[in-house]
Amino acid sequence: MEQLELTLKHIEEELQSLGLWEEEQPPLHDLQSQMPFCYDTLRLPQWLQWVFLPRCYQMIQTREGIPEKSDIHSIAEYYFSEAGINAKHLLISIRRFDDLITEWNSPEGQKH
Secondary structure (H helix, E strand, O other): HHHHHHHHHHHHHHHHHHHOOOOOOOOEEEEEEEHHHOOOOHHHHHHHHHHHHHHHHHHHHHHHOOOOOOHHHHHHHHHHHHOOOHHHHHHHHHHHHHHHHHHOOOOOOHHO
């Protein structure tokens, strides 16, 4: 879990360094979208900041709700490429998150 938390901190830092971190939370109804990544109400950086990171920090604290798999990297890679944003380090951290979730759910990972 320590590596997971460190990876989340890196994602947060990269969002800030890219100028994608927002001070004001979007309206509550935008955060409650049922669509994957809230793509109908939020931009991906908003989803990462206001939905993904809080859920993951809660998951670490409670050790509940850990997804079986994660594939955020592919949508993030597409989003940042289309937006023309050089998010190399952010994408590395997102891929690391995906990998850590896979490791966590492997038979070896669950022994820890």
